[in-house]
Amino acid sequence: DSGVTQTxxxxxxATGQRVTLRCSPRSGDLSVYWYQQSLDQGLQFLIQxxxxxxxxxxxxxxxxxxxxxxxxxxxxxxxSLELGDSALYFCASSAQGNQETQYFGPGTRLLVL
Amino acid sequence: TQLLEQSPQFLSIxxxxxxxxxxxxxxxxxxxxxxxxxxxxxxxxxxxxxxxGEVKKLKRLTFQFGDxxxxxxxxxxxxxxxxxxxxxxxxxxxxxxxxxxxTGTRLKxxx
Numbered sequence: 001d002s003g004v005t006q007t008x009x010x011x012x013x014a015t016g017q018r019v020t021l022r023c024s025p026r027s028g029d030l031s032v033y034w035y036q037q038s039l040d041q042g043l044q045f046l047i048q049x050x051x052x053x054x055x056x057x058x059x060x061x062x063x064x065x066x067x068x069x070x071x072x073x074x075x076x077x078x079x080s081l082e083l084g085d086s087a088l089y090f091c092a093s094s095a096q097g098n099q100e101t102q103y104f105g106p107g108t109r110l111l112v113l
Numbered sequence: 114t115q116l117l118e119q120s121p122q123f124l125s126i127x128x129x130x131x132x133x134x135x136x137x138x139x140x141x142x143x144x145x146x147x148x149x150x151x152x153x154x155x156x157x158x159x160x161x162x163x164x165x166g167e168v169k170k171l172k173r174l175t176f177q178f179g180d181x182x183x184x185x186x187x188x189x190x191x192x193x194x195x196x197x198x199x200x201x202x203x204x205x206x207x208x209x210x211x212x213x214x215x216t217g218t219r220l221k222x223x224x
Contacts, residue, residue: 001155033212035214042215043201043214044218045211056179060220088153090156102146102212104155104156105155106154107154107155109153111208
């Protein structure tokens with residue numbers, strides 16, 4: 001158990017809908033990262049937050065947004081969902097967000113029908 | 114664009130065999146991490162290498178960081194079925210916060 005929690009574990013929805021994925025980092029960690037993993041794409045970095053502020057942006061679509069709240073939990077919002085958005089979404093956390101070890105949550109499996 | 118290329122992409126071997134997985138880049142990394150991921154779960158950190166030329170051992174796993182800090186290798190001795198999984202190298206190149214993962218090596222060890 002990494003100490004990072006993600007909810008929900010599974011999510012099934014329809015195209016065009018909007019969903020919110022939630023992540024709670026390990027106790028004491030200030031930085032949160034979001035990743036997307038599909039079968040043919042590997043693990044893709046989406047976005048990183050540090051203490052409530054966006055720190056780095058990866059291949060995140062404009063239809064996706066994220067934020068980190070004062071209690072350090074984070075949410076990833078996916079809107080206007082398409083079939084191709086079906087994937088595993090992982091959240092990870094690290095202490096400071098300066099290239100140190102990241103600890104991954106169990107992931108949310110999203111299926112868009 | 115920073116890339117971490119891993120080879121081989123897939124590897125299927127018999128229990129007891131040795132294997133090496135490679136992670137290569139044209140960029141310099143301040144550190145590299147190796148993770149193992151099992152189906153439906155998040156990656157789990159195995160090791161971090163920081164110094165060029167560094168060698169770290171974790172039981173039957175040996176990790177090496179290249180002298181120029183652009184590449185790394187993972188060697189498994191006497192592989193066991195429990196070693197089966199997806200092995201990923203990852204890191205952020207010097208001066209950037211963007212953390213990238215390698216293309217992955219899917220290992221299957223047959224009993």
